[in-house]
Amino acid sequence: MGLLDRFETKESDVNKKPNFTFIDLFAGIGGFHLAASNLGGQCVFASEFDDNARKTYEANFLKHNKDLFYSGNFAGNIIEVKAKDIPDFDFLFAGFPCQPFSIAGHRQGFDDKNGRGNLFFDIVKILKEKKPKAFILENVKNLKTHDKGNTIKVIYNKLQKLGYKVTDNVLNAMKYGNTPQNRERIFIVGFLEQKAFNNFSFPKKIELKKTISSCLEKAVDEKYYYNNKPLHKKLKDDITKKNTIYQWRRKYVRENKSAVCPTLTANMGMGGHNVPIILDNKGIRKLTPKECANFQGYPENYILPNITDSNLYKQFGNSICVPLVERIINNITLALET
Known part of the structure; x- marks a missing residue:
């Protein structure tokens, strides 16, 4: 079970x-x-x-x-x-x-x-x-x-x-x-x-046994992507691998080399760019709140209420x-x- x-x-x-x-x-x-x-x-x-x-x-x-x-x-x-x-x-x-x-x-x-x-x-x-x-x-x-x-x-x-x-x-x-x-x-x-x-x-x-890919959603809203946004220029040359999680450190990109997600923090809900970043088939994007729930081991049927993403990021x-x-x-x- x-x-x-x-x-x-x-x-x-x-x-x-x-x-x-x-x-x-x-x-x-x-x-x-x-x-x-x-x-x-x-x-x-x-x-x-x-x-x-x-x-x-x-x-x-x-x-x-x-x-x-x-x-x-x-x-x-x-x-x-x-x-x-x-x-x-x-x-x-x-x-x-x-x-x-x-x-x-x-x-x-x-x-x-x-x-x-x-x-x-x-x-x-x-x-x-x-x-x-x-x-x-x-x-x-x-x-x-x-x-x-x-x-x-x-x-x-x-x-x-x-x-x-x-x-x-x-x-x-x-x-x-x-x-x-x-x-x-x-x-x-x-x-x-x-x-x-x-x-x-x-x-x-x-x-x-669980992997990064097992925690990712298959369909993700466009709002989570950096494509055509100002930060994309600073990210695109360094974020090149799929199934790898990156972080934007204000001036540089940090690659997590341990094949897992870095520690999720409460300040993900502050500043917009503190959320871990990945590359998928559609481009460079940040993790969704649901994916953060997955990386904390919450079940698929766990409900995310209608509140701001910033609050959901903080909560997870x-x-x-x-x-x-x-x-x-x-x-x-x-x-x-x-």
């Missing part, structure tokens, strides 16, 4: 008891939600601040999880939510804001002037109140070395004080998720029970690699069953 099959919800499954329950914090467009649902999990609470991301989330999950939305358990600002009001759950998933810790950002961490770094402590409050069996926190790999390692020490200290046994690993989507994207992210996993912690291991490397750049996260969640469930 593949991702696409498992994403479909049958009427006979509506009243079926879930394998586990979870909450989805800083939910974005639901990468964690999708991965967990594929394993029989049920989301009982979600939180996402961005209005456009909320539209994408609702477009995909309202149909098969009406209780989440109609009960008021799809919150906006997590800061305004009282931990005691959140329904009980088994697992907490959170891709908490990475900009304060990323290489591409200002690396302000917990001192981020917009307060994004401090949102980690809202996760701590919820863990303290609800004490779920396990959690996954996801962030950029730079979190590991940020502030000479002090940031990760603070995170570990706060989580361990709550009684959690904690481990982490930096995993690449192309090596652990069978997804052709060079995307490294840190995953922090914690368990309340020592036995489950001892039984847990991160997924092992798997062969990358901020998202997680679904198949990789599904493998981690699966290992968590196995560790608890053993």
Whole structure:
């Protein structure tokens, strides 16, 4: 059974008891939600601040999880939510804001002037109140070395004080998720029970079978092509290979030589030329939002709502690699069953 099959919800499954329950914090467009649902999990609470991301989330999950939305358990600002009001759950998933810790950002961490770094402590409050069996926190790999390692020490200290046994690993989507994207992210996993912690291991490397071409659309709108546009003159001499992804670096073209897509980033939605570029039979063009979804491992039937491309690019750049996260969640469930 593949991702696409498992994403479909049958009427006979509506009243079926879930394998586990979870909450989805800083939910974005639901990468964690999708991965967990594929394993029989049920989301009982979600939180996402961005209005456009909320539209994408609702477009995909309202149909098969009406209780989440109609009960008021799809919150906006997590800061305004009282931990005691959140329904009980088994697992907490959170891709908490990475900009304060990323290489591409200002690396302000917990001192981020917009307060994004401090949102980690809202996760701590919820863990303290609800004490779920396990959690996954996801962030950029730079979190590991940020502030000479002090940031990760603070995170570990706060989580361990709550009684959690904690481990982490930096995993690449192309090596652990069978997804052709060079995307490294840190995953922090914690368990309340020592036995489950001892039984847990991160997924092992798997062969990358999916290719760039398997993620590309066959019919693409003309608006994505650079043909007859000013930038085309700067691109045409360097972008000469098909099934290769390039990037425009303001003054030069960069060829990705690893036969995968470079890391999709949130700033793809800014400036217009940050989206990876390819050459196909019709000419030079940027990836479409749907193709970015494919490079993150989203299923074919995942819905892209009627919002601007810039917002869709940002959303997929901020998202997680679904198949990789599904493998981690699966290992968590196995560790608890053993």
